[in-house]
Amino acid sequence: MSSIIDYGQSAGDHQTILLLVRHTGSQLSAKKFTKTWERVKKHTCVSVPGQSRSAWIKYKRFYPAENNEWGDFQAHRKALGLICVGECNSRAQFDELFNSYKKVKEEYAGSLYNSRLIVFGLNRDGTAIEISDGNCAQDGQVKTESEQTGTSICGEEDEKDASEGVGGSEEGMVSSTHSEDSGVTSDASPTESMLDQTPTLQETQKPAKSDENDGGQITFISTKSKRTSKKDVSNSKAETATTSSVKKKAASTSSNSISKDATGAEVAFYPSENDATDLDDKLREFITSIFYVLEGKRLDRSFERQDRMQLLCAPFEKKDYVGLDTDTKSFKKKCQGRLRKHLGDLCLQAGLPGEAILHYQTAMDILRPINDTLWVGGCIEGLCSASVIMTYPRNSSALPGLRRNLSLSTKRGSSMMNEAKLRTGSIKHSFSNGLDDLANSGEGKTALNPDDIIEKYREVLSHYSKFKHAGIIEMEASLKACRVLIVQSKYLQASDFLQNVIYINLRISDEDTINRYCTLSQLYCDIGFHRKAAFFKRIAAMQSVAPQNPKHNWAQCYALLLQALEGYNIALDQGPKIHDEQSGWPVLQARVLNELIFSARKMGNVAVAVRHTTFLLHLLQPYLSVTELREITSTLQQLSSRSEVVSQSLALDNGLILPPVALSNIPYVKSFKLMPLRPHLQPKKLDCSTEKVDTGPFIFTPLLLGQTDSQDNMNKVDFNLVAGDLCEVQLMVVNPMPDELNITQMVLLTEGVEMEGYPANPIIPAQSGPCLVKILGRPKSAGDLALNGYQTHVFGIKSTNKLRDLPALSMKELVVSVTPELPQIQVSTELPKAASFLSGQDSVYVVTSGAAVLYTGQSLECLVKVQNTGLQPLELLNVHVNCNSAEKDDLKEMFTWNHDNICSQLPLQPNGIMGFGLCLYGMGDFLSHTESQDNSEPRCVESLLRLDYSGGPGLQAGYCRRCAINFTVDIHPSVVFLSWESLPSHSCDHCYLMFDLQNVSGQELHLVYNTNQTLIFTPNQVRRYVR
Known part of the structure; x- marks a missing residue:
């Protein structure tokens, strides 16, 4: 089936009006169109003048015509408006641009109510922008008289006519070339529209009729309509020939300017996107015009007449009703029930969910007895959508630039209903516009309660599943039910509907398949099934490079795999520290990361592949086998040799930043110790002879004063280093790899005092015990030196390892004071x-x-x-x-x-x-x-x-x-005095001293006394000496 699934469908989309915004022509750049697109799509809710209701809008840039054919089955699938954006600088370029615009209109002519062409590059009156001689025009334009006065491209008569119409004052935005039935704007070229007769005000106010000449709003099975269409075709050819001959004459006499009569109100000119100051007002008026056409169709009751009753069909049903007897009672019931269901869709789009519920219930009562299963499912789905809209209303007041008009009274709605009755004749089953009836009965009583909504959605899926060609409608209904359950916080039931989406087998393109898996992933993430969300995101990535896919998109595969990492508990910015408790599933994580590395290599981004390979080895090294470790290290060395490995953060195209990855566990550091200088080289304070300063009495306080300082000093060592002297840091490391680890370079990381490093080149045996590694450095000046970690060069990767990131260490840094130079x-x-x-x-x-x-x-x-x-x-x-x-x-x-x-x-x-x-x-x-x-x-x-x-x-x-x-x-x-004695002398003032000396040295001694006298002692000999 060629229809494209809208995976963003929700129950609230049933009340939206679908508008297409297309890039037309080749002059407008993609950047300008995107800027205009962003401005247009802000108008998601527009309050209708004179009504208490708002028009909800859904914008699409691409919408296949096949999807538009489902508009009979569900009205919100029909594109009702078209906005084309282009740029031109001359009359010839405008004609080409207008023809492109007409082709787009013809593609969706069966459903469009109104359309607009926004043209940049011309003055507001359609004339070319003049540029003065030698200078470019200031501000990009030469303002015309109409631009200076701020008037629109429509003349005063158009403004007057629009202000008197049903839609109120529209300032010329409502096209003057609407057809009577469908409201589609004229397809005439600028010269052709000069010959067209502008419809009168009464024709503009008439509601759309569903007669034989209908422009194709709904599909009718009628032989009469076929004969009439052939007649219309012949008339159309004759009119085209006549118009073509006149067109050539008019083109020869036309001027370079494009007047208001030549373009009609469906074209808006602006010199540039910055000068489109009234674009927002014109967009709101354009949406209002579509709303009033839709309101006219809602009030039309001509389909209830037995002679005007026609059959609505789903696209795949048309062939089933060819040659079918249309005079049977069941056929008429089917026509009546389906038209009633369609009226309920129109009521939803018109902002009347309460009245829509009544129509859906009536349609179900009509269609159930005749077993119109598909349309009964459509009625139930409409009933569910209306109930969701009433139970969980959108907040239009929260949208910027929107206001709610409460000027519409109940009395006015009644008068509109009376006019509708007079136009359509006697109506057997009549409903008002909803205001009177709902005011009496209460909207809350007609809506389903939250539990019934889900049960009804299950019934809807059971009806849709009976039809092979309704798979798209069944899938979208499952997604809508899931989103309703997410709002109700019923996540397990939501997973059941998502499981149903998986089982629906459709022939869709590879792009649709990828979108399908991405939508499933997002919804599983919304209900908290993160691992399952990651699984489908990964399946989508693999689908983008599947063998049956002729165009492998490795960039898309890589982007989707990045999004899947979170579901597998992989955070690329989780930091270098590895926790003891593993979070996630290592086998799955290794597989996803390997696929991420492979896709990065296929993209040709070697630096990103190296970063992911390093992250894989850093994160999952304890959980990888010996073979896997050897393959990863070999791949890492090959990649690092092909490209210069940077240690800074890498910025991806999608804005994601890949932080640097450090192999902090290869080698695994168990201790980090700064060794003091040898004692005879340690600096000491010189002894100070100054007196001790009296600091006053000792005062005790229980307050923890200076606690911050003490915490800051926890990592400060209790010794000093000397500037110019070598210092040593000892590390106890373990090699967790199965092979010998050759560390090319290992140097200290410092802050504060400048330090000259002396790299170490250790070789650590495979799976060894703790090995001692010494790293030397020389501080160059005095001050505080902070040791923050070390840097290694392993497998071609430079790793910056901070002490705070090492799992075996509890310190943040080591701080040591460095004294000035000293001699040695x-x-x-x-x-x-x-x-x-x-x-x-x-x-x-x-x-x-x-x-x-x-x-x-x-x-x-x-x-x-x-x-x-x-x-x-x-x-x-x-x-x-x-x-x-x-x-x-x-x-x-x-x-x-x-x-x-x-x-x-x-x-x-x-x-x-x-x-x-x-x-x-x-x-x-x-x-x-x-x-x-x-x-x-x-x-x-x-x-x-x-x-x-x-x-x-x-x-x-x-x-x-x-x-x-x-x-x-x-x-x-040597000699000991054994005794001494004093002897009298001949003189009274003198005496003699007598000493007994003994040689206890064990050697012969010579005792010299009185300058030249000597006593010789043998070992242990005792001699007496008198003096």
Whole structure:
């Protein structure tokens, strides 16, 4: 069947008037037409002057003539008005444009009530736009006298005639060439219309008659009408020949201007679309004229006369009634019932759903006994539509630019009904225009309740399903019922009607099939069946590139697949973070994404294909098999090698933005740790000798003051870095891929202080455990450094991975303070290094060590070398001995150095070497204690020589570095005094001291006294010395 299904049909469309808007001619650009189309289709509801009703309009840019043939079965399917839009600049172009307009009118001549041609490019009086010499016309036009005064193209007489007509003041928009019956505008050319006689006012006011010369508004089965039509054809040919001869004479004497008499009121001229200031008013007047023609047909009762009764038919029924006896009672009943049903359709379009319900019920009572199943279904569907319109009315007051006229009274409606009775004679079954009867009975009582509406729709489908050629009507009825149920929030019942749409088998084009699946998808989405909606959207995508489709539309396939992603719980902008709980169905998601990638490749958009492939690997890596992972990585590497991969967002043709995708789970990072500098390289604050500032008394408050600051400092590390020094970040990573992972580049992402990165190139074994990866960097200046994440280059894809997006980490960033540059020194001594030493308070700062063996009282001097290995000069060097308070005095005598000697060698430039002497003295106790023998045993003394140094910008900022040398000194005893005694001398002011000395060193000793006297001690020998 060649008819096209309207998948947007709803119950409310039964009350609409169908208008066609066509692009005519070749001069008008598509952009200008679209702008005019958008302006025209805003007038969906127009209040009729002098009536309390409104005309609801439905616009279409394309409507096949086959669909128009169903207008007898359902009146809202008939195109009642035509608006053609074109552009021309001369008389010759206008003639061509007018001929195109006439051809469109002839195509729909059987149903049109009125038509208009909107022409851009000419002045309002039809003259060509003049352009001054050397300059273009200002504002695009030279205004004529009629344009300056704001008058329409019709003369004063037309305006007067229109104001006195049934439609009220229309300012010339109602055509003066309507036929008496159908209201179709004249098809005469501009020259022909000069010879036509304008109908009188009485003819314009007459209602349309359904006689033998009807222009084809409804289909009649009558032999009389056939004979009459042949006569009309012969008369028409004669008139055409006469008119043609006169036309040639008139054309030779015509001027370059197109006068009002030449064009008639059906053509409106505008210099440009911006100058069409009164277009909206003319459109409303045009719609009003169609409404009054429709109102006249509604009030016509001539069809009830037995001698005028004719049969309406659906398109596929016409052949069934050829040669049928028309004098039977059942045939007359069928004619009467179908005409009554048609009258109900007209009442709906005229804004009287209550009266339409009465007509539908009467028609059902007439048609049921004669088993006219199809039309009974049409009556029930009309009854349902009228009930829906009354139960769920549209809000015309909410539409912009529309107002409701309540000037029509009940009395006036009665007078119109009386006039109709006088015109049509005695009517056995008469109905008013609905205002009186409905006011008495109440519209709410005649309408079906919501539950009955759905049951009636089921009955409608059962009637339509009996006819093979009524599949289109059955499908549209199912869609209407579904939309009603959506309004009623009965979603499960709505799914039943959608299931019926699926089972209807029709021979339709591939484009219609795609529209069918897209409509099903949208309706399933409206009722909350998102997965099923995605399924039909995907079926529509596959249909656009099906093998039987001669024209594969990969762009459409790609667009439809994008729309289907939401139903499968796939969000392209969901961010790089992968949640532990999977949302959706991984198998279906992988299949849809693979189809999306394939369609992008077929379109030739490699960058988009790479982005989707990366997203697939990022989202579904845990759920893919080993084979699938290898295929995806191979495809990704091939695509990335063919095109430059960008890490920015990609904008599609439909306006959708594809955000960048980071492979944050390849490799999978389990920990991210910034390592502090080694202790002897960490910056320290210089000791400040200033007095402590009194901050006042301590005050406690339960208020959480400064909570924001504490939260901001949660990710701040408790150590500092130094500008110009290397820092290290350690990552524990896991390779989830089945093959070895070669990371081409891995570098840190930072903010704040500028940092020089040193990329790492790790190779992680396949499906390995945690592996350590180190990434180095060097901050270039002082300040706060924020580590936000890292960047990798895997499979040809650059991934920017933020810490906040890594599932195993809970931190947003790491913030560390960077101090200004400081010098760096290397310290060494002449002493041999100690094999081991005890750890103490500052032992972490030890960079070297020295060991020495001394006897009690022995001294040893060693040289300490200091080399500046940094880039800053060494300007400050403080030497301290670390010891506890008990040994402080002894160690001060044990370790001595010349501070002035150190200061004299500063500043020490980079790569410079300096040295200072350190004297070691063996401290010990020379007295022998009888109760203890400790003084006769060797002892070990350990001490740290701490060096605090600074220089350059770091010294100015108050920072220094600290290193230490560990000294291990073994002190052995040498000589002990066992006893002493005082002896009298010859003089009273002198005495002799007698000492008993013992050599406890185990070695032979030479004791020098009195400058040149020596005592020799053998091991453990005791000698007495008198002094």
